Amino acid sequence: MSPPDLPEGHLPIDGVLPDLLAALDQARNAVLAAPPGAGKTTRVPLALLDAAWRGTGKILMLEPRRIAARAAAHRLAAQLGEEPGQRVGYRIRGESRNGRAIEVITEGILTRMLQTEPDLPGVACVLFDEVHERSIHSDLGLALALDVQAGLREDLRLVAMSATVDTARFAKLMAGAAVIESPGRMFDVETRWLDAPWRRPNQRANRQRGAFEDAASGLIARAARETTGDILAFLPGAGEIQRVAERLAQQVPELAIQPLYGALPFKQQQAALRPAKTRRIVLATAIAETSLTVPGVTVVVDTGRSRRAEIDAATGMSRLVTLPVSRAEADQRRGRAGRLAPGICYRMWTKGEEGALPAYAPPEILAADLAGLALELAAWGEPDPAKLAFLDPPRPGPYQSARDLLADLGALDEAGRLSEHGAALRQMPTHPRLAHMIACSQNEEERALAGLIAALITERDMAGVRGADLAERLRLLTGERGATDRAHRDRIQQEAHHLSGTRTPARDLSAAGRLAAMAFPDRIAQRRSGDAPRYLLSNGRGARLPGDDPLAGQRFLVALDLEDGQEALIRRAVVVSEPDLRDVLGHRIKAEQSAAWSPRTKQVEARDRERLGALALTDRLWKSAPPDVLGAALLEGIRQIGLGDLPWPDQATTLRARTRWARTADAGLPDLSDDALMETLETWLGDAASGMTRLEHVSRIDLHGRLLSLFDWPQRERLDALAPPNFMTPLGTEARIDYSGDAPALYIRLQELFGVTRHPTIGDGVPLVLHLLSPAQRPVQVTTDLPGFWTSSYADVRKDMRARYPKHPWPEDPATATPTRRASRKP
Numbered sequence: 001m002s003p004p005d006l007p008e009g010h011l012p013i014d015g016v017l018p019d020l021l022a023a024l025d026q027a028r029n030a031v032l033a034a035p036p037g038a039g040k041t042t043r044v045p046l047a048l049l050d051a052a053w054r055g056t057g058k059i060l061m062l063e064p065r066r067i068a069a070r071a072a073a074h075r076l077a078a079q080l081g082e083e084p085g086q087r088v089g090y091r092i093r094g095e096s097r098n099g100r101a102i103e104v105i106t107e108g109i110l111t112r113m114l115q116t117e118p119d120l121p122g123v124a125c126v127l128f129d130e131v132h133e134r135s136i137h138s139d140l141g142l143a144l145a146l147d148v149q150a151g152l153r154e155d156l157r158l159v160a161m162s163a164t165v166d167t168a169r170f171a172k173l174m175a176g177a178a179v180i181e182s183p184g185r186m187f188d189v190e191t192r193w194l195d196a197p198w199r200r201p202n203q204r205a206n207r208q209r210g211a212f213e214d215a216a217s218g219l220i221a222r223a224a225r226e227t228t229g230d231i232l233a234f235l236p237g238a239g240e241i242q243r244v245a246e247r248l249a250q251q252v253p254e255l256a257i258q259p260l261y262g263a264l265p266f267k268q269q270q271a272a273l274r275p276a277k278t279r280r281i282v283l284a285t286a287i288a289e290t291s292l293t294v295p296g297v298t299v300v301v302d303t304g305r306s307r308r309a310e311i312d313a314a315t316g317m318s319r320l321v322t323l324p325v326s327r328a329e330a331d332q333r334r335g336r337a338g339r340l341a342p343g344i345c346y347r348m349w350t351k352g353e354e355g356a357l358p359a360y361a362p363p364e365i366l367a368a369d370l371a372g373l374a375l376e377l378a379a380w381g382e383p384d385p386a387k388l389a390f391l392d393p394p395r396p397g398p399y400q401s402a403r404d405l406l407a408d409l410g411a412l413d414e415a416g417r418l419s420e421h422g423a424a425l426r427q428m429p430t431h432p433r434l435a436h437m438i439a440c441s442q443n444e445e446e447r448a449l450a451g452l453i454a455a456l457i458t459e460r461d462m463a464g465v466r467g468a469d470l471a472e473r474l475r476l477l478t479g480e481r482g483a484t485d486r487a488h489r490d491r492i493q494q495e496a497h498h499l500s501g502t503r504t505p506a507r508d509l510s511a512a513g514r515l516a517a518m519a520f521p522d523r524i525a526q527r528r529s530g531d532a533p534r535y536l537l538s539n540g541r542g543a544r545l546p547g548d549d550p551l552a553g554q555r556f557l558v559a560l561d562l563e564d565g566q567e568a569l570i571r572r573a574v575v576v577s578e579p580d581l582r583d584v585l586g587h588r589i590k591a592e593q594s595a596a597w598s599p600r601t602k603q604v605e606a607r608d609r610e611r612l613g614a615l616a617l618t619d620r621l622w623k624s625a626p627p628d629v630l631g632a633a634l635l636e637g638i639r640q641i642g643l644g645d646l647p648w649p650d651q652a653t654t655l656r657a658r659t660r661w662a663r664t665a666d667a668g669l670p671d672l673s674d675d676a677l678m679e680t681l682e683t684w685l686g687d688a689a690s691g692m693t694r695l696e697h698v699s700r701i702d703l704h705g706r707l708l709s710l711f712d713w714p715q716r717e718r719l720d721a722l723a724p725p726n727f728m729t730p731l732g733t734e735a736r737i738d739y740s741g742d743a744p745a746l747y748i749r750l751q752e753l754f755g756v757t758r759h760p761t762i763g764d765g766v767p768l769v770l771h772l773l774s775p776a777q778r779p780v781q782v783t784t785d786l787p788g789f790w791t792s793s794y795a796d797v798r799k800d801m802r803a804r805y806p807k808h809p810w811p812e813d814p815a816t817a818t819p820t821r822r823a824s825r826k827p
């Protein structure tokens with residue numbers, strides 16, 4: 001099948017349109033890869049109009065941004081000699097013009113259409129334009145559309161289109177879709193890199209505010225001097241655009257400067273997309289990367305930075321971060337220069353630095369907050385993303401955290417299904433946290449205030465406000481303070497009206513803290529003790545304010561915006577009172593009576609608290625703590641510090657040593673090692689420790705008796721047989737045997753063993769290590785062969801001992817002498 005006659009001149013995509021039409025005649029899905037400027041957006045929808053399979057069904061084309069959707073619809077309609085609203089229409093948030101045959105929509109609109117009517121009645125084909133951007137909405141829309149195609153609409157056609165698409169992965173995902181590749185752009189583009197990096201670590205200017213804007217404006221001014229066409233310069237955000245524009249007004253005053261970013265009023269956006277009478281510089285964010293043609297542009301300046309959404313560990317929400325562009329994004333930007341004529345692309349990095357750029361930007365589904373995605377999947381009835389066709393499924397940990405948050409907000413019921421409240425949150429075009437805050441407002445005025453808070457959080461921060469106080473920003477918006485940037489203020493108020501659904505003015509700001517607490521129950525901040533304004537968050541993390549911040553003395557805050565770090569910096573917050581916390585988060589406040597070992601005070605501390613997450617709203621001594629609870633806490637303290645610090649009596653120490661030795665011969669005896677006793681702590685010590693709070697209290701316990709109770713009677717007899725506690729001397733007295741070393745030892749005065757002709761043993765003939773002592777209890781000899789000692793070394797010992805202790809008997813033949821402990825009588 002050949003494509004219909006298309007207006008305008010030839011575009012590279014025209015050559016592969018027959019292949020695309022043939023592929024969709026034979027199969028349901030296709031992947032179309034075509035470089036920037038090839039004409040995908042403006043040619044493909046029109047080429048499909050006469051396809052037999054379309055019948056009277058609509059062709060939906062998804063665009064990642066509102067400005068691109070609106071511009072694409074106008075361009076398609078113009079090629080048919082019409083205005084949007086006839087055969088071609090568009091639908092974006094807050095604005096729509098119905099089209100009979102083609103509708104250009106933003107990605108979120110498709111999700112809403114699928115959730116409302118999953119079989120997409122009246123739709124023949126869905127074109128996913130610029131799928132390389134990998135937004136969550138695009139990935140979700142494609143996954144849901146594939147699910148619908150598999151279960152409800154076998155006739156539905158799906159096409160993934162991009163300049164830098166990973167064709168093999170998308171083709172596999174889309175059930176073996178045909179891959180069609182278009183030739184390059186219409187015109188060549190020369191690339192010019194910097195000779196040296198603009199950012200040098202040792203260059204002081206780069207550490208000063210404005211270094212990026214200085215480098216960017218300098219490169220744009222250079223491009224203006226070296227070229228003749230209109231210039232399209234890519235910058236990360238609206239703030240950088242404003243600051244670069246101010247510099248360029250001084251550097252190239254002869255050129256017109258036009259901004260282009262998503263938050264601009266529609267008329268200003270349109271001005272940038274219309275041909276200009278004089279040479280100009282268009283300063284744009286990434287919205288000009290794809291799908292848009294800016295008339296007159298033959299020069300691109302790429303500053304190499306892009307804003308992306310990623311999950312902020314400190315806030316639990318997505319935030320925009322500025323990161324280096326990927327090589328795919330750089331190629332998209334470069335392609336903007338070759339759409340109308342041969343072009344030039346200036347890159348604000350060196351050719352050597354290019355190799356360090358990532359190949360593709362990370363998919364948003366792997367980096368951003370997933371609460372909205374989890375809410376949509378719950379509404380779809382399939383909460384497990386692994387059962388849907390995602391090119392990159394969300395990571396299990398962050399996805400489960402998102403589900404937990406939804407359950408916390410009441411958006412999911414106990415079974416994990418979408419609740420009635422969750423269905424209401426889905427209808428609001430904002431994060432579920434903020435939607436929950438708006439939905440739970442008590443009246444119209446409070447709802448208006450909730451809308452303002454939501455808009456302030458989602459928009460960039462207001463200029464000229466000192467400190468973190470959200471209330472100060474609210475006063476600026478409601479006219480209680482001097483005006484800030486008028487355009488920014490109007491944009492925030494417009495967004496607030498859109499989110500809240502009311503134009504009732506928010507006069508009373510006193511409910512701000514209470515409302516914010518609804519949205520961020522995990523970020524209630526309680527001031528810690530001490531002079532520095534350090535806070536503990538209800539999620540257990542630490543946070544801080546600058547010492548001179550006006551909020552530094554407040555006891556409770558809701559931390560709305562945090563800069564991550566070991567101790568997060570609070571950038572925006574609002575004061576909340578304890579009564580308000582109890583009012584809106586009372587269901588989260590838990591009474592907690594606990595006893596725990598304190599390593600600091602080395603004792604059990606019993607406290608009676610009311611907790612909000614990690615915060616203690618009240619903290620009192622628990623005077624009536626049950627004795628068993630105190631005892632259990634003391635046992636936990638013993639586990640922490642070990643058994644060595646217990647006040648062991650000698651009897652208990654000896655019993656443990658005897659048992660250790662006896663177990664070398666009989667492992668069936670109780671194990672009294674540190675490890676074993678720690679494992680059975682409750683068994684032998686638990687009830688005895690009841691009511692105790694300090695280690696020294698354990699001295700009241702008969703530890704020897706507690707350990708001995710672990711032995712039954714046969715085991716006690718066996719222990720005495722293998723490791724008797726004492727040795728019966730020839731004099732009929734008992735001498736304690738020492739089991740603390742590697743072998744059993746007996747410390748005894750040499751004269752007490754006179755007459756002993758066999759070496760003393762224990763158990764099954766184990767010889768005692770004899771430490772023979774002088775009358776003064778000093779070591780004389782160590783032996784395990786007493787008879788051998790009598791016949792060998794004793795003579796030398798006798799000679800030495802007679803000189804030192806002349807009053808004591810030192811017989812020549814100790815083996816036949818009478819044992820004694822006394823000195824000899826005087827003659």
